[in-house]
Amino acid sequence: MASSHFQASAPSQRSHHDDSHLERSEASQAGPARLQPGAQLTLMRYLQDLPDADVPPSPVPPRYHTGRLPNSKAGDGKPRLLLMGQRRSGKSSISSVVFHKLPPSETLYLETTTRIKKESMHSFMDFQVWDFPGHLDYFDPAFDVDNIFDEIGALIWVIDAQDEYLEAIMRLNTTILNLQHSYPNINVEVFVHKVDGLSEDYKSDTFRDIIQRVQDELSDHGYENAPVSFYQTSIYDHSIFEAFSKVIQKLIPQLPTLEALLNSLCSTCHIEKAYLFDIMSKIYIATDTSPTDIGSYEVCSDYIDVVIDVGEIYGWDRPGENGHSEKVETGNNDAESLITMERKGNNFLYLREINKYLALICLMGDDSPSEKKALIDYNVGVFQDALKQVFPRTEKEIPPLQSPSA
Numbered sequence: 001m002a003s004s005h006f007q008a009s010a011p012s013q014r015s016h017h018d019d020s021h022l023e024r025s026e027a028s029q030a031g032p033a034r035l036q037p038g039a040q041l042t043l044m045r046y047l048q049d050l051p052d053a054d055v056p057p058s059p060v061p062p063r064y065h066t067g068r069l070p071n072s073k074a075g076d077g078k079p080r081l082l083l084m085g086q087r088r089s090g091k092s093s094i095s096s097v098v099f100h101k102l103p104p105s106e107t108l109y110l111e112t113t114t115r116i117k118k119e120s121m122h123s124f125m126d127f128q129v130w131d132f133p134g135h136l137d138y139f140d141p142a143f144d145v146d147n148i149f150d151e152i153g154a155l156i157w158v159i160d161a162q163d164e165y166l167e168a169i170m171r172l173n174t175t176i177l178n179l180q181h182s183y184p185n186i187n188v189e190v191f192v193h194k195v196d197g198l199s200e201d202y203k204s205d206t207f208r209d210i211i212q213r214v215q216d217e218l219s220d221h222g223y224e225n226a227p228v229s230f231y232q233t234s235i236y237d238h239s240i241f242e243a244f245s246k247v248i249q250k251l252i253p254q255l256p257t258l259e260a261l262l263n264s265l266c267s268t269c270h271i272e273k274a275y276l277f278d279i280m281s282k283i284y285i286a287t288d289t290s291p292t293d294i295g296s297y298e299v300c301s302d303y304i305d306v307v308i309d310v311g312e313i314y315g316w317d318r319p320g321e322n323g324h325s326e327k328v329e330t331g332n333n334d335a336e337s338l339i340t341m342e343r344k345g346n347n348f349l350y351l352r353e354i355n356k357y358l359a360l361i362c363l364m365g366d367d368s369p370s371e372k373k374a375l376i377d378y379n380v381g382v383f384q385d386a387l388k389q390v391f392p393r394t395e396k397e398i399p400p401l402q403s404p405s406a
């Protein structure tokens with residue numbers, strides 16, 4: 001498995017779980033009155049403030065999943081993913097490959113980032129990615145620290161595993177310790193990056209060593225339960241997308257609901273594994289709770305590429321009802337559905353476009369979906385309806401199109 005996830009310790013799971021309940025109940029008290037008609041809400045803000053999605057009990061313990069942005073000020077602004085780390089560790093490459101579909105080999109020609117690069121991403125949820133120059137000292141008094149760390153969704157710290165990493169760890173620890181004072185709930189996601197060039201043994205030794213060093217330093221300072229997760233990543237395989245998926249999932253309040261819906265779909269239709277993908281970024285926003293392996297993610301992710309390619313040739317922009325929003329998703333109304341089945345390796349695949357942004361991909365194992373197509377179609381339709389209740393958007397709440405700002 002190219003990407004793995006590590007949690008600092010069990011007690012922290014508990015405390016964050018409690019937090020999530022607390023935050024959810026705050027959200028439900030807020031009620032729909034917060035959503036003014038016609039207000040320009042982004043889907044993400046809608047997700048954060050949504051009061052009425054049911055949260056069924058889940059057998060899977062939450063992994064630092066707070067369901068709200070750690071520093072959210074009631075959703076005024078898009079969540080930020082901050083990409084930080086040493087020079088040449090691969091921050092701009094990650095952002096370009098995941099969000100701009102740059103072929104990995106072309107990252108060789110990327111220039112060093114000299115100033116903070118801010119980009120807005122518009123997809124099933126809206127968020128910003130801030131790419132920081134490697135040399136920047138964020139805690140220099142000249143910087144407005146609050147402006148940087150307010151409302152962040154996650155701090156992604158990139159460490160080049162092929163390079164000397166002690167200084168990177170030192171800076172990471174300093175950053176975490178500095179943040180613990182003012183922003184103790186920030187999710188820190190450590191990408192042990194460029195693992196493609198390492199042998200299996202060296203890769204796992206390096207990974208373990210980095211985790212150990214960070215943990216030791218934090219516990220020396222009395223922070224046993226800091227919300228820090230670790231992933232092994234590379235832009236040359238699917239691991240970077242998988243890691244981003246897990247980072248993003250922590251920011252989706254309805255994750256337990258989505259997982260429960262996918263679980264029920266899987267058991268009804270004998271589906272081996274189901275993923276709900278954000279089509280453009282190839283990030284999966286939810287999957288059922290059966291064990292995930294990178295292989296099944298890879299197959300589904302490759303299939304998304306096929307859909308994007310075909311969509312570019314034969315796709316069409318769904319017209320908005322107001323006539324001027326060619327590219328605006330018209331709520332969760334019935335989307336153009338694309339149903340395809342294919343035998344790839346030993347698995348049958350079933351794909352259905354749920355709306356403009358999301359696609360459901362199921363690995364059917366050896367069961368051919370064509371034999372029970374009607375059953376699957378029906379149940380996926382039920383799933384699609386349920387999703388409308390989870391994300392009940394209306395036309396009025398759709399934000400206007402904005403061009404990415406640099």
Ligand SMILES: Nc1nc2c(ncn2[C@@H]2O[C@H](COP(=O)(O)OP(=O)(O)OP(=O)(O)O)[C@@H](O)[C@H]2O)c(=O)[nH]1
Pocket residue numbers: 085086087088089090091092093094104106107108109110111112113114132133134135193194195196197233234235236
């Ligand atoms: N082998 C390998 N090389 C990578 C990977 N990701 C990035 N690189 C290479 O690392 C080099 C530096 O990448 P950048 O994205 O420019 O690094 P950066 O962190 O943005 O650097 P600064 O802008 O100076 O802060 C480039 O030559 C990339 O091709 C990876 O996963 N594997």
